[in-house]
Amino acid sequence: MKKITDERLKLKNLKVIRLAFVIQYIGIIGLLSYDYIKNGQEGLDGNPLWLLFIITNVVMAFGAMPISTDHENLKKSPSYSNYFFVSLLIGVAVAVLTIIMSPSSSIRTIVLIGALFFICFLVPFTVLYHFRKKNFDDSNEDE
Structure with a gap:
């Protein structure tokens, strides 16, 4: 071919x-x-x-x-702590919703669900942070 x-x-x-x-x-x-x-x-x-x-x-x-x-045109360097805290907030919110929706759930189950959501949001946020950081560094080198 x-x-x-x-x-x-x-x-x-x-x-x-x-x-x-x-x-x-x-x-x-x-x-x-x-x-x-x-x-x-x-x-x-x-x-x-x-x-x-x-x-x-x-x-x-x-x-x-x-x-x-x-x-994206970033004016300042991206902050990893923002991504971490958003992921943490989502994990805690899901854990609280689990308590509200299923009050008979054990603490272990609630913590597990919250931790899984935290990790599931942290991984893509971390990848996105690294792409944004690389693009920001590359655009600053060009200037």
Whole structure:
């Protein structure tokens, strides 16, 4: 297969790949919806397409981060403590909501749920911080 060197053809190829991905994505959502309607939440949890759907969304989100941070014009260096405290606040808020919604839950379960949400928000915030910091440092070197 010959390597594509024309920019127009590369763009056209990317559009075809995007269309195929959208069709595949819609198909996965359709299959998961059908499984949910037929078997309920229990059937959906056991479906390997559910895991594929979650992994695809995570990869898309992490893949879009460097692209979105390239378009930002930061006036000052990003602060990691802001990301940490936002993640901590979300973890505490989820723990409090768990106490309100399920008062019979054990303290261990509440702390575990809050800690999981804290980690799940801290990881992408940390990656985003590093992209923003790198872009800020690169833009200051250019000046």
